[in-house]
Amino acid sequence: MRLHSLVLKDISRRKIKLLVAVLGVAVASAALVAVVTTFSAATDSLYEESNNFGANIIVRPEVKTIPLLAGSTSMGSLLVGENYIEESEIPRIYTIMDSSKLSAVAPRLYGVAELGNASVVIMGVDPEEERKLKSWWKVRGDWISTEGAGQTEVMIGSDVATPMGLTEGSSITLRNGNISMDAQVTGVIESTGGNEDAYVILPLAASQHLLGREGKVSSLEVRALCNTCPVEEISMQIEEKFPGLEARSMSQIVRNELAIVEHIRSSAMAVSIITLLVSTLTVASTMLASVNEKLKEIGIMRAVGASDAQVVSMLLFEGAIIGAVGGIIGFVMGTIASSIAAPLLVQVTPLPMWSILLPVTGVCVLTGMLASILPAKRALGVDPAEVLRSV
């Protein structure tokens, strides 16, 4: 027989009374697990939904500015570098380390063309990728498709449509020098207040043909989902893979997303910490009551040779057992609670997070041991002579 078996036998004898302490830990553990599980699922959901926020990385050719000087007099500056990205290079972006985090890579080609007597900005896009980034656009009519039915399809912004009296179904002719292209308006984008209000948007291949830029794109708009690494890290990976291109993370969007996540995380942690503190008090109170009940036994043990260290280690072990059992029960309770509450509160259905079982149980074991310190001090104050005399 060892000290540990003494404690286990004692626990089995008083299991109903110790159930209160176990439940105290279980409630704290359940709260912790429910909060973490729900928060994690909500964060994942937030990142998925944040696709709607648009791109968070813009990739474009790196252009260097060289100042022009004549003696000591500035003559302005010269931009040096390629203005376009080779379209054939784009698939290489999926070879970066965090490529699984890339949810959309939308190439764009910008240029100017004639529409009637006016000049308009045209934007060539990959319709499928673009739609992932601009899901909030309200389009009267239809989105363009990559392969139109014989005729080039375009979408136009409201600032183009209204003055020219164009609407979905209208036919237009775009010109750029000697190149002319007939197209059909499939949809009109309702005003967003953004640049697209003044754009004529057409499939990338058509825009390349119209602008005489076959195989070229002006920029890539990238949406990266990354709740475990900073978007800046993905930008760096892109730059490493594409020397000569610069990838800028749109820090405002990233900051907003992180702020939301951080806010949820802070609130969740505050709740968890308060619950843990309450749990520690519950366990400490139960353990203290338990020690008070066991004063006689502690006195006997000390009389038959138990040292202070042995008495303390027995109580700490008891606290650890209570913590471990409470932690595991709490994990189950918390997982069930989050699966019920999360769909109602944050409209997500979380899966059990087995990865937190061990850490949560560890925290509960520590809580149980921490809660045993005060009772252990009380036990050390037990004078065996006095206890044995009084019983």
Added chain:
Amino acid sequence: MSDGNNMIRIQGAGKRYPMGAGEVEVLRGISLDVKKGEFVSVMGQSGSGKTTLMNLIGMLDSPSEGTILIDGNDITLKPQKELVGLRRRTVGFVFQQFHLIPSLTAYENVALPLVFAGEKDNGAVDIALERVGLSHRKEHKPAELSGGEQQRVAIARAIVMKPKILLADEPTGALDGTTGSMIISLLRSLAGEMTVIMVTHNRELAMLSDRIVNLVDGNIAE
């Protein structure tokens, strides 16, 4: 260091406890020598200081004044940590109320001192239980044993470490006369192997010991 033939030498030991604003003096500078293997009964009225004397000898309490030598060791000079070890090796306790741990079997209760001393059983528990005639009841818990059997388990627990001193505080106080006599016979048989000090109110049982020490108001009455 052994002090000649004495297992216990008490010189001018007194014990005072705080009570309210003042103090109550339970033992008043007593002196007492007990030989190795001797069986001594301590008698006296309630409050005469019998249990306090036992606690001092058992190193559960320390005197307010005077010296106590146990097997030649002055326990008044030793730190508490050292006393725990000395107590484990030197003293076995038997109490009036048995003080067994209810969740443990008779065997486990007897094994407790070995567990706390970090020593292996090596058959010591079985030998102790056999000595008190309870080998056949070793798997029973205290609630399943009679009062006399519980006290015999307590005696087995007290002797399992082969102590030099066995302290028995009213060992028959909770038992009927016949059972009490059996317990005293058992203690009597242990004397010689170890020094036995027994507190009792029962003069007839005390007569079975080698010597009777009477305590009156914290003093030893000759």
